[in-house]
Amino acid sequence: MRRHFLAGTVMLLGLTLVLGFGYPLLVTGLSALLFRHQADGSLVYRGGKLAGSSLLSQSFTDSEGNPMPRYFQPRPSDAGSGYDGADSGASNLGPSNALLIGFVPGVNTVGLDGRPSAANPFATRADPACVPTDPKGNPVTSPTPGQRYARNPDGSYVCDPSTVPERAIAYRTFNGLPASASVPIDAVTASGSGLDPDISVQNAMDQAPRVARARHLPAHQVTSLVHRYTQGRQWGFLGEPTVNVLDLNLALDRLR
Amino acid sequence: MSAPDWEQLIFIAAVTAVAAPLLGRYLAATFRGTGASQNRAPGDRVFLPVERVVYRALRVDPESSWTWRGYALAVLAFGLLSTLALYLILRLQGLLPLNPTHAPGMSPLLSFKSAASFITGTNWQAYEGETQASYLAQMAGLVVAQFTAGAIGLAVALAVVRGISGSARTIGNFWVDLTRSLVRVYIPLSVAGALVLVSQGAVQNFSGFRTATTLAGGTQQIPGGPVSSMEVIKLLGTNGGSFYGAGGAHPFENPNGFSNMFDLLLVIVLPFAIAIMFGRLIGRKRQGYAIVAVMAIIFLGHTVVSMQAEGHGNQLLPASVSQVASGGNPGGNMEGKETVFGPGGSALMTVGTMGTTAGATDSALDSYTPVGGAGAFVGILLGEISPGGDGGGLYSILVFSLLAVFVAGLMVGRTPEFLGKKIRAPQMKLVIAYALTIPIVVLVFGSVSLVLGAGTRSILNPGMHGLSEVMYAFASVANNNGSAFAGLSANTPWYDTTLGLVMLVGRFVPIVLALAIAGSLAGARVHARTRATLDTSGPTFGVFLLGVIVIVGGLIYFPMLILGPIGERFVG
Numbered sequence: 143m144r145r146h147f148l149a150g151t152v153m154l155l156g157l158t159l160v161l162g163f164g165y166p167l168l169v170t171g172l173s174a175l176l177f178r179h180q181a182d183g184s185l186v187y188r189g190g191k192l193a194g195s196s197l198l199s200q201s202f203t204d205s206e207g208n209p210m211p212r213y214f215q216p217r218p219s220d221a222g223s224g225y226d227g228a229d230s231g232a233s234n235l236g237p238s239n240a241l242l243i244g245f246v247p248g249v250n251t252v253g254l255d256g257r258p259s260a261a262n263p264f265a266t267r268a269d270p271a272c273v274p275t276d277p278k279g280n281p282v283t284s285p286t287p288g289q290r291y292a293r294n295p296d297g298s299y300v301c302d303p304s305t306v307p308e309r310a311i312a313y314r315t316f317n318g319l320p321a322s323a324s325v326p327i328d329a330v331t332a333s334g335s336g337l338d339p340d341i342s343v344q345n346a347m348d349q350a351p352r353v354a355r356a357r358h359l360p361a362h363q364v365t366s367l368v369h370r371y372t373q374g375r376q377w378g379f380l381g382e383p384t385v386n387v388l389d390l391n392l393a394l395d396r397l398r
Numbered sequence: 399m400s401a402p403d404w405e406q407l408i409f410i411a412a413v414t415a416v417a418a419p420l421l422g423r424y425l426a427a428t429f430r431g432t433g434a435s436q437n438r439a440p441g442d443r444v445f446l447p448v449e450r451v452v453y454r455a456l457r458v459d460p461e462s463s464w465t466w467r468g469y470a471l472a473v474l475a476f477g478l479l480s481t482l483a484l485y486l487i488l489r490l491q492g493l494l495p496l497n498p499t500h501a502p503g504m505s506p507l508l509s510f511k512s513a514a515s516f517i518t519g520t521n522w523q524a525y526e527g528e529t530q531a532s533y534l535a536q537m538a539g540l541v542v543a544q545f546t547a548g549a550i551g552l553a554v555a556l557a558v559v560r561g562i563s564g565s566a567r568t569i570g571n572f573w574v575d576l577t578r579s580l581v582r583v584y585i586p587l588s589v590a591g592a593l594v595l596v597s598q599g600a601v602q603n604f605s606g607f608r609t610a611t612t613l614a615g616g617t618q619q620i621p622g623g624p625v626s627s628m629e630v631i632k633l634l635g636t637n638g639g640s641f642y643g644a645g646g647a648h649p650f651e652n653p654n655g656f657s658n659m660f661d662l663l664l665v666i667v668l669p670f671a672i673a674i675m676f677g678r679l680i681g682r683k684r685q686g687y688a689i690v691a692v693m694a695i696i697f698l699g700h701t702v703v704s705m706q707a708e709g710h711g712n713q714l715l716p717a718s719v720s721q722v723a724s725g726g727n728p729g730g731n732m733e734g735k736e737t738v739f740g741p742g743g744s745a746l747m748t749v750g751t752m753g754t755t756a757g758a759t760d761s762a763l764d765s766y767t768p769v770g771g772a773g774a775f776v777g778i779l780l781g782e783i784s785p786g787g788d789g790g791g792l793y794s795i796l797v798f799s800l801l802a803v804f805v806a807g808l809m810v811g812r813t814p815e816f817l818g819k820k821i822r823a824p825q826m827k828l829v830i831a832y833a834l835t836i837p838i839v840v841l842v843f844g845s846v847s848l849v850l851g852a853g854t855r856s857i858l859n860p861g862m863h864g865l866s867e868v869m870y871a872f873a874s875v876a877n878n879n880g881s882a883f884a885g886l887s888a889n890t891p892w893y894d895t896t897l898g899l900v901m902l903v904g905r906f907v908p909i910v911l912a913l914a915i916a917g918s919l920a921g922a923r924v925h926a927r928t929r930a931t932l933d934t935s936g937p938t939f940g941v942f943l944l945g946v947i948v949i950v951g952g953l954i955y956f957p958m959l960i961l962g963p964i965g966e967r968f969v970g
Contacts, residue, residue, distance in 0.1 A: 143475065146471055148457070158542050162542045163537065165589070165627060169589060169624070176596075177593075180596050181602040182605070183620055185610075192620070193610055195650075197653055198649060200612040200616075200618045213614065227528075227607070227621055230528065230644035231526075232765065233734065234734070235859065235885070236765065242765070306715055326726075327721050331733040331735075333734070334760065337648065340736070344727040345727075377656070380409075380658070381738045382728045
């Protein structure tokens with residue numbers, strides 16, 4: 143046994159040296175020689191200053207946290223408090239969780255007394271799946287009889303804004319789409335990393351008229367820019383077609 | 399499933415069908431015989447001098463070959479040493495150099511679980527890679543563990559093959575097998591694979607966080623790190639542990655559709671090649687391909703079901719949200735998935751690795767539909783043999799094969815025989831212990847966690863999905879998979895302790911049992927094949943083996959699946 147421990151110790155020290163230091167340094171050196179831009183993180187500069195990475199989504203919100211109409215908006219994010227490059231991650235909400243899908247009768251709907259219910263007592267006209275919030279803005283998925291709720295001026299419940307039905311409503315309002323318009327799924331769901339740099343082509347096309355209005359540009363100029371920044375499937379079948387939000391927004395800013 | 403989904407699946411199948419036999423031939427040429435002066439192998443001119451230096455430093459005689467006990471002791475001694483070393487690195491990373499992100503030392507329990515997790519190839523991560531692990535810990539601690547975990551699996555498989563088929567009473571030399579695996583397989587493939595990943599956009603630098611001024615005027619931290627060098631061995635060694643918290647979903651690890659499929663190939667080609675190597679080493683190529691066929695059928699089963707379910711989408715979402723795939727919309731269940739992978743590509747990569755010990759994910763499993771998540775569950779619960787971890791997949795399916803010939807032997811009333819060796823009571827006791835170890839720890843620890851507050855407080859999602867979170871955690875770590883229904887907050891004293899222990903049991907008990915089975919067959923008389931010998935390389939045996947795997951491996955978990963994903967599918 144002592145023999146094994148001796149050999150094991152030498153092996154481990156050697157491997158730490160060779161695999162722990164030599165190997166990553168070799169790969170780093172070769173990468174710097176061959177693929178410098180990628181190895182550095184596909185960084186994007188504007189006016190000489192680091193503006194982000196083509197591979198990481200960033201938020202396009204004003205100082206009050208509202209999405210800026212003049213920029214294409216990325217997908218919702220659950221990385222930290224949103225688009226946090228130091229805290230990648232997903233919502234991990236299950237497919238029947240009320241925080242994701244809202245209250246769906248027969249699945250997760252709960253009455254004011256906290257018991258399963260056949261109808262959603264918090265439904266509003268705009269959102270039949272409404273999940274109410276408490277006065278602090280936290281969603282309430284298991285109501286109790288004494289629970290207090292946040293209300294709108296008209297008396298209706300304030301709904302948790304991050305369920306898919308609520309995000310769909312906000313997306314239509316923001317982009318001036320009719321209430322019947324179908325919303326692309328990627329626009330109302332968070333990605334696995336929370337840093338998804340891409341949106342779907344349909345999502346970009348739905349946003350294009352709004353961006354054109356905010357920038358006083360002809361609509362066709364913005365849509366043709368979207369087409370130019372649409373990445374098809376690699377080799378025709380690998381992955382999905384995408385539009386890179388940061389690259390597209392940088393191109394928009396350059397139009398001036 | 400959309401047409402591009404099928405195309406991606408066919409692409410994976412085609413590349414594997416070409417690459418695995420080539421790699422299998424190379425492996426067989428490399429690992430023929432025991433000891434270092436084996437037959438001449440490809441690349442000897444480059445590799446042999448390096449290996450000689452290693453043997454001299456270790457003071458081992460590369461020509462010596464040991465009994466199974468000696469082999470198992472060496473594996474355990476090396477495992478113990480590596481665990482201790484990794485524990486110390488994680489505890490002390492705050493004081494050590496190469497820590498540009500200022501990660502503090504991990505707590506004792508988290509260090510224990512993380513060390514156990516990486517040494518066993520589980521790679522369950524209950525920390526955020528960006529901020530809670532230093533560059534040094536990732537490079538010199540975790541990456542080294544990832545290399546050795548893969549190489550140990552391959553080494554044990556080689557020893558098991560020698561015991562089951564060979565005529566010698568000894569089964570090889572662990573240090574030689576480990577060295578040759580690393581020098582001739584893992585290191586060259588890793589360097590090449592890492593460069594491919596960097597070319598696609600995976601990062602590889604030492605810059606720490608860089609602060610960017612965003613277009614909207616805010617700031618964003620851009621992470622860095624030696625990521626590609628870890629990403630490639632995470633996959634090639636069927637480990638699964640990522641540099642960043644989001645794992646393979648992070649664009650800096652897995653930037654596009656090509657890298658997504660390349661990642662999957664890095665995981666599955668080597669285990670398939672090891673099965674083909676087995677056939678060549680025992681001089682019965684058909685036997686190797688029979689095993690490959692069983693592995694491939696199970697792989698296609700759980701992967702296609704999952705791709706289908708994820709592409710179909712979440713039926714509980716309102717109809718006004720468009721989940722139908724079209725040219726401009728990926729459609730499907732996109733919660734927790736990247737746009738560029740789409741629902742089909744995500745399920746292909748994520749669930750495709752669930753039949754291995756990698757459990758590498760490019761999407762959030764907790765947000766999968768019940769059927770999609772069940773695909774991942776099934777891949778793990780069948781014992782990870784589709785195609786399995788490096789080496790682990792082979793020795794697991796060989797143990798199942800012994801069970802299958804035993805059951806078949808009972809049916810026709812003959813003494814069961816595998817590769818010409820009689821299978822008797824001593825072997826069968828070990829086989830049964832092997833088949834029961836993992837189900838017992840999964841079901842016992844999982845059930846206890848469901849009745850203890852310490853277990854249930856960590857659950858994120860309510861109802862049946864919450865049960866799946868807990869049971870999946872134990873199934874995953876016991877099989878050294880390491881993927882998670884990540885809503886479960888697993889960095890608690892209860893889960894750090896139990897999951898850490900279950901990983902160690904799930905790794906080392908099967909290794910010791912497999913070596914013991916090999917040892918008990920080593921040197922046994924090889925009987926000539928007669929017309930009455932059960933053919934173990936034809937379709938009949940393949941179907942029979944498949945049945946044994948599903949019944950023995952799967953049925954034991956059936957009540958749990960009813961209460962978890964199946965119930966959720968029909969109620970939710």
